[in-house]
Amino acid sequence: MNRKNSFGSAVLITVFLLMSSFSTTVPVKKFKPEGTWKYSAPAAPEGYTIGFFIIEKGESGYEVTFMLDEYSKVKANEVNYKRRNLEFVLYLENELVRITGTFEDDKFTGKASYSEGVIDITAVREET
Secondary structure (H helix, E strand, O other): HHHHHHHHHHHHHHHHHHHHOOOOOOOOOOOOOOOOEEEEEOOOOOOEEEEEEEEEOOOEEEEEEOOOOOOOOOOOOEEEEEEEEEEEEEEEEEEEEEEEEEOOEEEEEEEEEEEEEEEEEEEEEHHH
């Protein structure tokens, strides 16, 4: 009787191993924040409510360029990206502005803090 149980267990294990070797798993696509992001900050001071930020991969990490319009570009400092979280600092008209937020697919949701307070900022990735 023990031989029958042992044989049955061996067959089940073999079938399980065979079935699991044929199963396919879809690889998880790693998120990359690079691209042009159109932002909106409705509570920001006039002239800063909409614009773009461009994220590029540089030699020493990510680089962010903030664009209020086609003529006004500001390079961000202290750029830190880790696990879909982005943080960077800008100096706009001698004002320190810290942007922090999180990416969820092609959307960014965060906060911009400066001397007047904290405001919401959202962005969507522009199609290339």
